[in-house]
Amino acid sequence: MEQINHLVRILEVTQENAQQRIDNFLRLQLKGVPKSMIYRIVRKGEVRVNKKRIKADYKLQSGDLVRIPPVHVDKDNPLPSPKLNVIAQLESLIVYEDDALIILNKPPGLAVHGGSGLDFGAIEALRSLRPEARFLELVHRLDRATSGCLLIAKKRSMLRALHEQLRSKTMNKQYLALVKGSWDKSWRSVKEPLLKNAQNSIVKVSSEGKASETRFKIMQRYQGATLVEASPVTGRTHQIRVHTACKGHNIAGDDRYGDDAFSAEMKKLGLNRLFLHAAHITFYHPVLEKQMTVSAPLCERLSSLLEKLQRS
Template sequence: MTEKVISAKVQFVTISDDESGQRIDNFLLAKLKGVPKSLIYRIVRKGEVRVNKGRIKPEYKLQGGDIVRIPPVRVSEKNTTPISTKLNKVAELESHILYEDEVLIVVNKPSGIAVHGGSGLSFGLIEALRALRPEARFLELVHRIDRDTSGILLVAKKRSALRNLHEQLRVKTVKKDYLALVRGQWQSHVKAVKAPLKKNELASGERIVRVSEDGKPSDTRFSIEERYQSATLVKASPVTGRTHQIRVHTQYAGHPIALDSKYGDAEFDQKMKSFGLNRLFLHAYSIRFTHPRTEEEMVITAPLDSNLKAILKRLRDEN
């Protein structure tokens, strides 16, 4: 097992006005490239990262003039994949870009690729985009989707665009629609699931989300797209943006998503595998937002991949 030195000595970084407004955890992820998110949280929690000589929480928003103390950081390279072996993924990613201009990239993220490195992965979608666009001085994720979920992901090329889109997300003017294949016959009258969600971390570090009275308010709207003998294709539109929200809300409604390794149903998954499904059937297929520079209303859709299309054809044939 080898170690890589990310930061050999204590650094003191003064935050510029252009860097203000971002969370300290996101700032550190960008500054300490290759450091797992779990380690970032650990050094913040232990007080090794300080702002203006004081301890802060991971959600602290940086202000212009803040002085950030960054401790020496070493990371184990065990279980990480060198970027060189992922260059084919970088080349493939070009064909997944749905829209690009001077401030924004919209990507149709393939299933199985994390949005950023960490948790044993040295390479994620944002690292691939930075390799694909080496001339871009700034590339940051506007939001995230799960590793096994495919579909639309917004990436900002300017900090002003990132701030603008984060504000749109905060005031809930961004509309996202997902397609999910769920077990059984979704009932027509179930048009919304409002069940509070609480995030739990297991000893292994795995995150599991449960419906809990003391969880955060969570709201997903649902409509039926197509019915099959043993499954329903639903459109899920999250109003809030909690971790694993759609996956847990469909499970809570009694209709888990096909091939969901955390919240799924083994018997249903086995049947879908026999039909050829090889991934979680959850796809972020549409997004509506205001362009951060032109203020034009943008509506972008992302096609389903060939595996998901083939499954739907097979289900139609069964009807």
């Protein structure tokens, strides 16, 4: 059994890490430590910034002094075996790769990282597939049930550049979602504020929530359903799922915010997952010095469902 030991450290935040959330900063500093443990030491006040307690969403400022407590954790297998089928299959799902970046068409059911009872996620799987890579970090996240474009930086400079694009909202993401009923063409934007329950991670529309916006475009109407393109302006948890549900157009296969009857109808046609797919992502590649749009194709199950709906 391997033991991971991190001693107490006090780090000064540089301009490179300014505006990064403290939880993401700690994940980079505490390699191999489960996410649940990182959130626990923040919640208990063991992590201090400028000698004060902070919350997990605190954004670091240049010059901040961060105290990272000693952390000890036992870990049987640092990385999963690349020979596991679920990991080996990821190789064919890489839709773009260069010396600085990987873009994965993440399959549904695979979390972006391990923890909370999961042995591994997409980032651990890719580290297993690319053992020679000295740096592999998630640029952003996707819900476990959501498929599609997931960006992984292979260089710290790329990670910083893409994080800045996320903060400045110059990175654009388009999702495809199959929703119940006929989407009203006047609903080009939904701006309901969203509040997340810290206990169960359920998100609801609330005046006490954070400002949120998702833009919508109708792609195709079907009998009893609409395929919409959803472009989130903000990046709240479950944002697209809640914004569609609050309008009465729940996403097919959504086990949290869905409509049971609609999901059951789609299940009869072969859908056994959430119909939410990160289809396109547009960003500026700082190494190639150009704007790029990368697409991830729908899986066969989603494409097959649309064909059946078209015939009906």
